[in-house]
Amino acid sequence: NTVTFYWNIEALVLLLNFCRGLKMTISYAHMLQFSTSFLNGKLSFTSDNKGRRTHVLPFASLERPDKNIVVDPKVDSLLDSVKWDDKGLAVAIAQNVDTGAILMQGFANREAVFTTLSSRKATFFSRSRSTLWTKGETSNNFINIHDVFLDCDRDSIIYLGKPDGPTCHTGAETCYYTSVFDSLKQQEIEGNRLALTSLYSLESTISQRKAELAEEENGKPSWTKRLLLNDKLLCSKIREEANELCQTLENNEDKSRTASEMADVLYHAMVLLAVKDVKVEDVLQVLRQRFFQSGIEEKKSRVSKKSEQD
Amino acid sequence: NTVTFYWNIEALVLLLNFCRGLKMTISYAHMLQFSTSFLNGKLSFTSDNKGRRTHVLPFASLERPDKNIVVDPKVDSLLDSVKWDDKGLAVAIAQNVDTGAILMQGFANREAVFTTLSSRKATFFSRSRSTLWTKGETSNNFINIHDVFLDCDRDSIIYLGKPDGPTCHTGAETCYYTSVFDSLKQQEIEGNRLALTSLYSLESTISQRKAELAEEENGKPSWTKRLLLNDKLLCSKIREEANELCQTLENNEDKSRTASEMADVLYHAMVLLAVKDVKVEDVLQVLRQRFFQSGIEEKKSRVSKKSEQD
Numbered sequence: 001n002t003v004t005f006y007w008n009i010e011a012l013v014l015l016l017n018f019c020r021g022l023k024m025t026i027s028y029a030h031m032l033q034f035s036t037s038f039l040n041g042k043l044s045f046t047s048d049n050k051g052r053r054t055h056v057l058p059f060a061s062l063e064r065p066d067k068n069i070v071v072d073p074k075v076d077s078l079l080d081s082v083k084w085d086d087k088g089l090a091v092a093i094a095q096n097v098d099t100g101a102i103l104m105q106g107f108a109n110r111e112a113v114f115t116t117l118s119s120r121k122a123t124f125f126s127r128s129r130s131t132l133w134t135k136g137e138t139s140n141n142f143i144n145i146h147d148v149f150l151d152c153d154r155d156s157i158i159y160l161g162k163p164d165g166p167t168c169h170t171g172a173e174t175c176y177y178t179s180v181f182d183s184l185k186q187q188e189i190e191g192n193r194l195a196l197t198s199l200y201s202l203e204s205t206i207s208q209r210k211a212e213l214a215e216e217e218n219g220k221p222s223w224t225k226r227l228l229l230n231d232k233l234l235c236s237k238i239r240e241e242a243n244e245l246c247q248t249l250e251n252n253e254d255k256s257r258t259a260s261e262m263a264d265v266l267y268h269a270m271v272l273l274a275v276k277d278v279k280v281e282d283v284l285q286v287l288r289q290r291f292f293q294s295g296i297e298e299k300k301s302r303v304s305k306k307s308e309q310d
Numbered sequence: 311n312t313v314t315f316y317w318n319i320e321a322l323v324l325l326l327n328f329c330r331g332l333k334m335t336i337s338y339a340h341m342l343q344f345s346t347s348f349l350n351g352k353l354s355f356t357s358d359n360k361g362r363r364t365h366v367l368p369f370a371s372l373e374r375p376d377k378n379i380v381v382d383p384k385v386d387s388l389l390d391s392v393k394w395d396d397k398g399l400a401v402a403i404a405q406n407v408d409t410g411a412i413l414m415q416g417f418a419n420r421e422a423v424f425t426t427l428s429s430r431k432a433t434f435f436s437r438s439r440s441t442l443w444t445k446g447e448t449s450n451n452f453i454n455i456h457d458v459f460l461d462c463d464r465d466s467i468i469y470l471g472k473p474d475g476p477t478c479h480t481g482a483e484t485c486y487y488t489s490v491f492d493s494l495k496q497q498e499i500e501g502n503r504l505a506l507t508s509l510y511s512l513e514s515t516i517s518q519r520k521a522e523l524a525e526e527e528n529g530k531p532s533w534t535k536r537l538l539l540n541d542k543l544l545c546s547k548i549r550e551e552a553n554e555l556c557q558t559l560e561n562n563e564d565k566s567r568t569a570s571e572m573a574d575v576l577y578h579a580m581v582l583l584a585v586k587d588v589k590v591e592d593v594l595q596v597l598r599q600r601f602f603q604s605g606i607e608e609k610k611s612r613v614s615k616k617s618e619q620d
Contacts, residue, residue, distance in 0.1 A: 074494050091401055091415055100410020100507040105401055105466040117490065149505040151485040152478050156415040158486050158505050168462050175461040176468050180427065184384050195459040195468050197410040198598040205601060235556035242552030242575070246545035249582055258586045262579060263596040265552070269572055272559055276568045286573040288508040291515060 066118045075117065079110050083155040087127075094122045094135065094159045094167065096174075097146045098284040100197055103167040104135070104175045108157060113148070120145045122159040141165035162285075199280060202267065206274045227271045234271055241265045376428045385427065389420050393465040397437075404432045404445065404469045404477065406484075407456045408594040410507055413477040414445070414485045418467060423458070430455040432469040451475035472595075509590060512577065516584045537581045544581055551575045 082090055092108035095101065106124035108116070112132055115123040122143035123134040136142030141164045149158040168175040176195040196204055209224040227234045241264040248258040273280065392400055402418035405411065416434035418426070422442055425433040432453035433444040446452030451474045459468040478485040486505040506514055519534040537544045551574040558568040583590065 072494060078490060078493055093403060093412060093415065095410075095412060095505075096507070098508045100405075102403060102405060102412065102468055105403065105461065147505070148490040149486040150488040150490065151415065152480055152482070152487070153485070154488075156485070158412055160505055160507070170462055172462070175463070175466070176459040177462070178460040178464075180388060180458040180460065183388055184382060195405075195457070195470055197406070197470070198408045198594040198602070202597055202601055231559055235560060238552055238556050239549075242548055242579075245579060245582065246548050249541055249585060250545060255586055255588050255592075258583065258588045259592045259596050262583060262588070262593045263600065265575070265579060266593065267597065267600075269552075269555060269575060272555065273568065273572060275559060276565055278565050278568045278572070282565075282569045283572045283576065284508040286569050287512055287577065290573065290577075291512055292508070 066120065075114065079113060081154055082110070082113070082150065082157075083153060084110065085155070089125060089127070090155050090157055092122075092124055092157045092159055094143050094161060094163075096281075097160045097162050098281050098288060099200060101174050101200070102176060102195065103143060103163055103173075106135075113157065116145055116159060117148060122161055135167065136164060139165070139169070141167060143167065199266075203270060203274075203280050206271055210274050224271060227268065228275060231275070234268065234275070238265070238268045238272060241268050376430065385424065389423060391464055392420070392423070392460065392467075393463060394420065395465070399435060399437070400465050400467055402432075402434055402467045402469055404453050404471060404473075406591075407470045407472050408591050408598060409510060411484050411510070412486060412505065413453060413473055413483075416445075423467065426455055426469060427458060432471055445477065446474060449475070449479070451477060453477065509576075513580060513584075513590050516581055520584050534581060537578065538585060541585070544578065544585070548575070548578045548582060551578050 084090055088109045089107040090109075090113075091105065092112070093105045094103040096103055107127060108123070109125040109132075112123045112125045115121075115132060115134065119134065121134045121136060122145060123132060125131070126133050134142070143159060143161040143163045145159055145161045147160045149160065150156070151158075163173075166173050168177070170177075172194070174194055177192060179193050179195070182193055194200075194204075206224055206228075209222060210228050213225060213228060221229075227237065241261060245258070245261040245265050247253070248261050270280065273283070394400055398419045399417040400419075400423075401415065402422070403415045404413040406413055417437060418433070419435040419442075422433045422435045425431075425442060425444065429444065431444045431446060432455060433442060435441070436443050444452070453469060453471040453473045455469055455471045457470045459470065460466070461468075476483050478487070480487075482504070484504055487502060489503050489505070492503055504510075504514075516534055516538075519532060520538050523535060523538060531539075537547065551571060555568070555571040555575050557563070558571050580590065583593070
């Protein structure tokens with residue numbers, strides 16, 4: 001889904017004039033960044049599944065900023081309310097809006113938060129390079145902002161967003177792939193297990209079982225493997241567990257029975273997702289698009305099912 | 311489930327001797343903390359649903375530390391590998407192992423991480439008070455550690471754990487309840503919407519609809535409200551959607567159909583959870599307890615269903 005363009009100096013001038021036409025501020029730093037990008041000689045246009053262009057430029061600071069944010073006087077007072085430290089920074093944590101995975105943690109100054117709000121791409125302040133940087137400006141793996149949260153002390157920020165691809169510069173989905181307890185247990189520090197919460201640990205276990213199906217095995221296969229290999233068994237279990245979940249309501253069974261049957265439904269349905277190569281994240285994205293709009297998106301993108309389910 | 315004890319100086323001496331018997335190091339700082347606790351005049355013993363005592367002392371530093379961690383030479387080299395900043399600190403983010411919610415963010419020094427690993431309670435370094443503090447030492451709302459992750463740069467830490475109760479000192483579930491976009495939209499900054507990821511936003515919407523059921527309403531009720539009021543309709547939809555999910559496998563439909571049908575199953579099942587007052591977090595806890603053990607827990611707690619589903 002990525003189209004890459006190569007260009008020459010005329011195209012560059014044209015583009016800069018276009019940006020000026022949009023009344024955008026292009027600082028010297030941005031020019032330098034642009035030059036680097038120019039020297040790299042490519043610019044990627046990425047489109048999503050539906051063919052909509054999502055990124056036109058590889059760095060957010062040159063994107064068209066949100067006019068409402070730029071002119072809103074409340075933005076200033078809100079940024080004033082943040083308790084910046086003695087270096088003018090606050091901790092900024094990027095989190096996946098669908099899975100809850102903590103993608104990365106950096107620091108943000110006032111300008112970085114402003115840029116994040118107006119460009120809707122997670123933007124940080126690099127302490128080592130003393131510059132703003134928008135995650136994705138070189139990798140194209142932007143983190144598209146859905147909301148920004150401040151903590152009770154107003155010195156810590158969550159960038160809640162949807163990543164375009166792996167966040168870590170190593171190519172890992174998130175930067176947190178080194179478990180301390182794993183490291184202590186093993187002779188060598190492997191560092192290859194992501195910090196996953198319960199639902200995604202289960203997803204990972206199921207897909208591991210799926211990967212192991214090809215391997216020679218001694219003894220009885222696990223229940224998950226039997227389900228993965230037998231569509232009829234799997235579907236009969238899903239229908240059975242959904243029925244049992246309903247019965248906890250119909251027969252007025254206690255809450256722990258409901259939680260347990262719902263766990264059964266989830267587990268078996270997740271095995272079906274694995275068979276079909278569908279990620280839990282994709283399902284949550286469908287739910288989000290049906291039910292919610294972030295404060296910054298238009299209502300028009302709601303799908304038709306929405307009206308049935310709000 | 312909380313029993314509170316009041317005590318006198320004899321009990322204090324007895325307790326200190328008991329701790330010495332456990333070969334625990336009680337520093338002057340800990341003594342001071344203890345004195346404060348003593349002046350408060352109470353000590354809480356909290357038990358979980360199954361009647362097991364979970365907290366014996368209101369601060370982790372006096373708990374019996376994990377011997378394996380204390381004597382393991384690998385812990386030292388692991389702590390050496392963390393890139394502590396010029397103040398000897400790294401960012402520490404506490405995350406709910408089941409929901410993925412970011413609970414709070416603080417800073418940790420070497421001793422704080424060591425205490426977290428050995429006590430299994432999220433422990434930070436307070437920059438304002440220049441002391442270690444274990445979240446929960448005054449509120450009893452500890453964050454029970456399941457795993458600890460380092461990021462690729464080794465200067466940022468995730469404390470993945472299960473909170474005993476609300477983490478924020480305000481009583482909010484997490485410290486992140488101020489949406490910047492909400493604040494900009496409203497005249498007044500309300501600050502009462504938690505940073506929720508998709509699944510929990512949906513849960514929150516459903517429970518809001520449930521709360522609104524009592525209210526007078528004009529016009530047609532939403533689909534969610536109709537489901538909440540009609541068990542028969544709800545159960546028939548859950549069975550229907552589970553069936554349709556299975557059909558995407560049986561009829562070899564495409565992946566987007568599977569994701570969409572799974573979203574339907576999840577949504578309708580979550581309405582049933584709301585009717586039964588069961589939280590998604592409780593369901594995920596059941597799944598976690600069936601499928602996983604953190605590196606620090608004994609295998610024996612696995613429930614009987616486990617053998618069927620690994």
